[in-house]
Amino acid sequence: MERRAFLTANMALLAAMALPRLSLASSGNAVDNPANYNHRFAEFNGIRMHYVEAGKGPLVILLHGFPLLWYSWRNQIAPLAAAGYRVVVPDQRGYGQTSAPEAIPSYDITQLVGDVVGLMGALGETSAVVVGWDIGTLVASHCALLRPDLFRGVVLVSSPYSQRPPIPPTAIWKANFKDKVFYQDYFQEIGKADAEMARDPHLTMRSGLYSLSADVAPGDGWMTFFEPGETVLENVSDPYARKISNPKQLPAWLSETALDYYVAQFTASGFTPALNWYRNFDRNWQETSFLAGARIMQPSLFVAGVDDTALQWGKKTIDTLETTMPGLQKKAFIPKAAHMSPEEKPAEFNRILLEYLNHL
Template identity: 55%
Template sequence: METSVATQTGRPRAAWGQMDADDAAAFNHCFAEVNGIRIHYVDEGQGPLVILVHGFPYLWYMWRRQILALAEAGYRVVVPDQRGFGQTDRPEAIEAYDVSRLVGDMVGLMEALGETSATIVGHDVGAPVAQAAAMLRPDLFHSLVMLSTPLPPRGRIRPTVALRAMAKGKMSHHLYFQQIGKPDRELASDTRKTLRSSYYSVSGSAVGADRWRLFVEPDEPILNAFTDPKDFPPWLSARALDYYVAEYTRTGFTGALNHYRCRDRNWEITSFLDGAVIRQPSMFVGGAADPSLEPPNVRHVYDQLDGYLPGLRKKVLLPGVGHGAAEESADQVNALLLEFLGQLPSR
């Protein structure tokens, strides 16, 4: 596999604690040609490898405060923009975003880094990537952490069929995003409003009618499910929001939405995983105020994680925290990650 990797800056370890985490340019940005695409990633620190995989509508940048904490604690932290996001390539074909390609990106990135062992951490749409990587390549990914999105093993029912049954005639965002073109245009019509309202409405800061509405009517715009706050909570600075807005304004949302459009395809190509479980050490961290955990079938998955993950060390729901735990409560997430990593066998 041909690779091309940028050189690390070699920043002294003492400087990490002095960095402005919201300054994206202060991080060590690299690129690698792997798995047929050009991947952008941030690479900081030295030591055991930790790969952080972001969700939607986020980027590598959602992990900025975790990068600094883990690097300062003696870990090598590698944080890619997933394919379709940010500065990583955005293939046109929807099938280019299936789980085999996404795991292949992580495997190829490890080869480019010259690494053979990693903890993989995934949030939201990054969680199924991390889960599949740990399941398919336990020789490379020796431990797993999932944030905000608890996942069962592969089910017996096609995902969109199960989603329609749960929605009972309405539309969840997973179903809404199966449409081609319409959600892409809607989300991009006012990128700043889209991101402000989604980050806020899924967070623990939103209460009452401001909270993310999980289902919309079939002919209702998906943005009706979110509230654009008058004043944004302090956990996301204006500078941080500007970075997200600039990147999504440049790229649009199609590449990111294609991750959702592969749900059924992923189910079809992973029939060989029926009954498979992840036995490596694992942890789940979510927010007790996360609207996405409210549906009974999702909460059931959280309650049953011990059976799905025989190596589960801890599962925790952070009080007052919503779907974006790494942004909303960085210190708590950092402490939990460091505790989990510190309990792993030396490699």
């Protein structure tokens, strides 16, 4: 153990020396400036993937969710690199500076997992811990299920692993939420949510990120369910009425620099490619009958903010993770954080993640 501690300390020192531009900064300005990162591109699987890379050591791949980017992990990159890990953070297919194919089936789970495998090949790596956040957990969990030879550990943030159900997801939503519209079901209609979100990307991102955090005022949080006939971003002139609230002031964890980067990226890409992930849920179900009852056996971790609304409608799934993920090391819940915990409470999130990584 003394030798391991010595090696870890030296790896951390070397990683810190290798990151002069980031300076392992706690300053919001340094961390929030996208120019302070090492940007790379790789081509595989018919796409060009943008990713950020830092550090040397065992590979950790961080997969963002919606409506997020590689940038959403900015508070994790330098600390993980300093701790002795090679950190690789891509814009996933359809996001940011990565290619966005037009065909909806281009975003099914086989393509998304294939992208992570392709990225590892481009990096010359054969082993990784994969960390998924929000819908990124869909990719991370399937990486673990489909390629256990490559992925030695898996971390799921905010959204738990759910085994393949007996009927398609859209059928489940309609059966369970008869008098409501589940937001993922709302996303199924091509063009509708896309246009609403693209109408004012600044307001969409400012309000959307705020509404997913623990800073949101009571009643202003992201609405998981809608009344029939309502929209996901209702009445922009009144800022989004009940569905998403425009904060008078940005929360402390979201700087104007950060917001501007989010807005610029989604203004360029639009929201359709990202929403196409949701439009493949039934297709994913059809393609993965062989995964019925599948369990994630690798050492794993689940992390969420205490105030995350996903904990409410996903409680049953979270309660059964010890069964569906026999290698589960811990379920960690971060106080005063919600769906945006890696951004809201980065120090606590990083402590939990590194504790898991260092014991693999």
